[in-house]
Amino acid sequence: xxxxxxxxxxxxxxxxxxxxxxxxxxxxxxxxxxxxxxxxxxxxxxxxxxxxxxxxxxxxxxxxxxxxxxxxxxxxxxxxxxxxxxxxxxxxxxxxxxxxxxxxxxxxxxxxxxxxxxxxxxxxxxxxxxxxxxxxxxxxxxxxxxxxxxxxxxxxxxxxxxxxxxxxxxxxxxxxxxxxxxxxxxxxxxxxxxxxxxxxxxxxxxxxxxxxxxxxxxxxxxxxxxxxxxxxxxxxxxxxxxxxxxxxxxxxxxxxxxxxxxxxxxxxxxxxxxxxxxxxxxxxxxxxxxxxxxxxxxxxxxxxxxxxxxxxxxxxxxxxxxxxxxxxxxxxxxxxxxxxxxxxxxxxxxxxxxxxxxxxxxxxxxxxxxxxxxxxxxx
Numbered sequence: 001x002x003x004x005x006x007x008x009x010x011x012x013x014x015x016x017x018x019x020x021x022x023x024x025x026x027x028x029x030x031x032x033x034x035x036x037x038x039x040x041x042x043x044x045x046x047x048x049x050x051x052x053x054x055x056x057x058x059x060x061x062x063x064x065x066x067x068x069x070x071x072x073x074x075x076x077x078x079x080x081x082x083x084x085x086x087x088x089x090x091x092x093x094x095x096x097x098x099x100x101x102x103x104x105x106x107x108x109x110x111x112x113x114x115x116x117x118x119x120x121x122x123x124x125x126x127x128x129x130x131x132x133x134x135x136x137x138x139x140x141x142x143x144x145x146x147x148x149x150x151x152x153x154x155x156x157x158x159x160x161x162x163x164x165x166x167x168x169x170x171x172x173x174x175x176x177x178x179x180x181x182x183x184x185x186x187x188x189x190x191x192x193x194x195x196x197x198x199x200x201x202x203x204x205x206x207x208x209x210x211x212x213x214x215x216x217x218x219x220x221x222x223x224x225x226x227x228x229x230x231x232x233x234x235x236x237x238x239x240x241x242x243x244x245x246x247x248x249x250x251x252x253x254x255x256x257x258x259x260x261x262x263x264x265x266x267x268x269x270x271x272x273x274x275x276x277x278x279x280x281x282x283x284x285x286x287x288x289x290x291x292x293x294x295x296x297x298x299x300x301x302x303x304x305x306x307x308x309x310x311x312x313x314x315x316x317x318x319x320x321x322x323x324x325x326x327x328x329x330x331x332x333x334x335x336x337x338x339x340x341x342x343x344x345x346x347x348x349x350x351x352x353x354x355x356x357x358x359x360x361x362x363x364x365x366x367x368x369x370x371x372x373x374x375x376x377x378x379x
Contacts, residue, residue: 001364002357004028005096006078012067012085012092015126021065021095025120028099060117060146060328061367062321063098064091064124073351088353090151090337093360095120097149100364105371114375117143124320129283131320135327145292145374146330148321149363153345155336157356160300160366161312162333164290169218169246170253171282171318176201176264178228180273182237191235195228197273198239202226204267205243208259218248219256220316246316248285283320292331292374299369300333303362317348331370335363 004024013021072079072086080086087093102118119139123130134140155161178198183191202223213219221243228239245260247253261277268275300309312334321332338345339356346352 001096001100001360004099005092005355005357005360008065008092008095009076009087010078010081012080012082012087013065014069014085015066015123015130016128018065018122022120022122025065025095025099060119060140060143060324061098061101061371062119062121062146062148062324063094064121064130065095066091066123066125066130068125068349070349070351074354075352076354086351086353088349088351089125090348090353090355091124093151093337093355093357093363094149097360097363097367100360101367101371104364104368108368108372112372112375114144116371116375121320127280127282129320129323131283131323135323140324140327143328145289146321146324146328147292147296147367147370148286148319148324148330148332149367150319150332150334151337151355151359151363152334153338153347153353155310155312155334155338157336157339157359158304158362159308159310159336160296160304160333160362161310161336162288162293162296162300162331163312163314164288164293165314166218166248166285167288167314167332168286168319168322169220169248169316170250170285170322172245172247172253172257173280173282174243174245174260175278176241176243176275177278178239178241178268178273178275180235180237180239180271183235185231185233185235188235191237192271192273194236194239194273197268197271197275198226198228198241200271201241201264201267201275204263205260208256208263212255212259213252217252218246218316219252220244220246221256221260222246246318250284283318283322284326286314286319286322286330286332287325288331288333289325289329292329295370295373296331296333296366299366299373302369303365333366335359335366 067087070086070088121130178194180192180194223243225242229236245256264275337356337359
């Protein structure tokens, strides 16, 4: 499992480009005793589009496999060998734990009734999202439940965090194009400054969250990019913004969409400019099923002790596992990987992000045990 994780870490691939990752998962462990015992019984399936793969054995477990456009600076001996690409979100660890879980389940197949499909899903980080695509391709048809795992640098190794209800936020992205009128920089009154208008839009958009939404209702509106102009002596005729909306409830999501358009268009009109919004709907929030939460709690407590099972409120990040949770009872839980003895701890999507590999065995066992417990025959 560790060897698989390190190989994937050295050779990361971006969303929708995971050809070599998929091939390595397919051939992982060839020649090992565990894989030889399973050969012929672990049946590979590939999605009709994209670069994902699944294994079936005698539920559903999902692990994502894509990396991020980040230049790694961790200094690890198995750091990324691909400039500007890094597994900074732990998907290499997810894939390795998913594979190990499949081997464990194959060994224990006499103790449960049914089948488990291990999904090695591409493109969690970027559109077109792999979770949406896998659902559309029917890989969740006739599935009774889904289990997803994510490493968590905020939780100590040896602990698991999980909770019922909304567990991640919906994620939508938008682009705004502001059109003004060019003029000489020494005579701004003769033009309409698109950059100044864009700055006013950024300020006003923050009031959606701070003045229009209940503080207990999760909503984040972030502007993540702004560009415009090109010369020192020219008032910019155009400026572009981009950003994201994260929301926990559909009504709040719809309100944010409506107010985004109203504010952008209204502020632009106030300054004699015009603006166009391109809003793209992404993944919905992950919703954890209470019964599935209890299965993870039992499996984790058996392995780690009840004191190491944390009731966590969830994340403001998004995950396209949400498309799975829309289709069947699902659970998305967090595996602690924080170990300060290994050095400084960095957050997800950081160029120095690291995974405490001691946690991988915990994740693999909990995944397999939870799936097995779900499929245990009634007494």
